Amino acid sequence: MISIRRADERGRANFGWLHSRHSFSFGSYYDPAQMGFSRLRVINDDAVAAGAGFDTHGHRDMEIISYVLEGCIAHKDSSGNEEVLSAGEFQLMSAGSGIYHSEYNPSSSKPLKFLQIWIEPNAIGGKPGYQQQNFGRAPGLTLVVSPDGAEGSLTIKQDACLYQLWLGQGEGAELALAPGRKAWVQLVEGKLSVNGERLAPGDGAALSDEERLSFSATQPVRALVFDLP
Template identity: 80%
Template structure:
């Protein structure tokens, strides 16, 4: 079963320096029909003005992934990490028993666009952690996040996997799902067919009771594929 979450149906937030689209309930946007999917709790499509950003704030017991679509992020946290992520890079911050951090757009001219993703951990508490990597843009599926660090992926504290999908128009790829597993597809760019269902940019697809996902790029595609318990 595939249920489409259309981009235009997402929640909205606008604060001048930040424009955001919320796939699931977040902040002032509350929709009891969209509280998350499996352990996937947040997908925010954020645009941050030059020189602006999120002041220091805290999290705990959440796996927080950032994926930079355009521009760069300046990251600082209470574990001593001071990093810059550029376009195409992934960041995975494990909040564990508690961490403070800030995320800023260091450019004075270029906007920052990124996806902010939260996944609930399998076990609460533990040491906070920070990981960062650019996985390139090889055609097909590339494993980005996994519980065991397979194929050089970032390690998450949940039985979940995240793939990036790049396809040129007309190219195809597929992903097998074991029984009981679910998936979420988030389309960043292009037009994508998933088991015959069409997605446009910003659309998401909640998938359950499917043994295989067949992807066809109707236009050049960049997407994220979540495999979830």
């Protein structure tokens, strides 16, 4: 079964310095029919103006993934991590028992665009954690996040995996799903067919009771693929 969340159906937020589209209920956007999918709770498509950003704020008991699409993020947190993430990099912050952080666009002229993703953990509390890595642009599926750090991936506190998908025009890929698993596909750019359903940039696809995901690109594709409990 496949359900498509079209890009123009997502919630909106506009604070001047921040333009955001919400795949699921977040902040002032509330839709009881869109409260997440499996353990995936947030996908925010954020555009941050030059020199602006999120002031210091707190999180706890959430696995927070940031994927930089354009520009850079300047990150600073209460665990002593102070890093800059460039386009193509993934960050996984395990909030654990509690962490404070800020995120800024350090450029004076260029915008920052990134996906902010929240996944509910399978264990609460514990020491906060920070991981960051660029996984390149290898064609096909590349494992980015997993519960055991397989294949050099970032380690998450949940029985979930995240893949990045790069395909050239006319290329395809497949991913097998174990019985009972669910999947979410978020298209960043290009035109993609997932099990026969066509996606445009910003679209998301929720899949359940599927044994396999079959991807086909009619234009060069960048996407994220979540394998969820």
